[in-house]
Amino acid sequence: EKVEINREQRALMKAIVDAYNRHQIPQDVAKKLLQDQYSPEENFLLLTEMATSQVQVLVEFTKNIPGFLSLDREDQIALLKGSAVEAMFLRSAQVFSRKMPTGHTDVLEERVRKSGIPDEFMTPMFNFYKSIGELHMVQEEQAILTAITILTPDRPYVKDPQAVERLQETMLDVLRKLCVLQHPQEQQYFARLLGRLTELRTLSHYHSEMLASWRMNDHKFTPLLCEIWDVQ
Numbered sequence: 001e002k003v004e005i006n007r008e009q010r011a012l013m014k015a016i017v018d019a020y021n022r023h024q025i026p027q028d029v030a031k032k033l034l035q036d037q038y039s040p041e042e043n044f045l046l047l048t049e050m051a052t053s054q055v056q057v058l059v060e061f062t063k064n065i066p067g068f069l070s071l072d073r074e075d076q077i078a079l080l081k082g083s084a085v086e087a088m089f090l091r092s093a094q095v096f097s098r099k100m101p102t103g104h105t106d107v108l109e110e111r112v113r114k115s116g117i118p119d120e121f122m123t124p125m126f127n128f129y130k131s132i133g134e135l136h137m138v139q140e141e142q143a144i145l146t147a148i149t150i151l152t153p154d155r156p157y158v159k160d161p162q163a164v165e166r167l168q169e170t171m172l173d174v175l176r177k178l179c180v181l182q183h184p185q186e187q188q189y190f191a192r193l194l195g196r197l198t199e200l201r202t203l204s205h206y207h208s209e210m211l212a213s214w215r216m217n218d219h220k221f222t223p224l225l226c227e228i229w230d231v232q
């Protein structure tokens, strides 16, 4: 049947994409990736700064997701804490796949590979980055997929998952239509996108172990990261 995005869905999509574009890591912070110290300690510090800036960006983006601020306040916090790592894997994946100008991409890869992350996490992490790159998502898809990740009802401590599910379902419907319209040749494109969300869950579990191994080597995080990741 003819797929079309109705006016309400178009307004929802515009709100999310505008928020996604409005809230980006400040250029002066992203530029720090290009500075020339490459020791594992220096890389870790830089990535910590990027992650902290990214969390601030994520909070602002989330507040602009239509309906999010009407959710129970504690559920808003539970959703942010439960989705932060996944949203940041998505964000850093989009950075890798959009081939940043002035070689940011290889510099970021170099720093991630040499920041004290145990090797067994490198393969799944970079496989994920590759699989996101191969999807060639348009910006609207990236923004809505991030919103869908944040609005996942079954995060720990969510008291009213049905309210979250209603919001997520609205987003899923828009994304499904968008995929059909943007990738008419690929019947299963929407299914492949949702498959990435499953991969994000796995990466999120790996990430908890990454945090533990960093902490064993006495790496310090910022107060914001400690709060969002319940460490220290």
Ligand SMILES: CC(C)c1onc(-c2c(Cl)cccc2Cl)c1COc1ccc2cc(-c3cccc(C(=O)O)c3)sc2c1
Pocket (backbone or CB within 6 Å): 024, 025, 030, 044, 047, 048, 049, 050, 051, 054, 085, 088, 089, 091, 092, 095, 104, 108, 112, 115, 221, 225
């Ligand atoms: C505390 C720190 C060591 C850490 O712990 N786990 C992770 C992590 C790692 Cl490794 C991989 C995936 C997820 C996490 Cl959470 C990190 C680093 O996390 C980040 C998070 C977001 C971004 C966005 C960037 C970025 C660059 C250029 C441009 C832009 C842009 O948005 O324009 C964004 S870099 C960056 C680094």
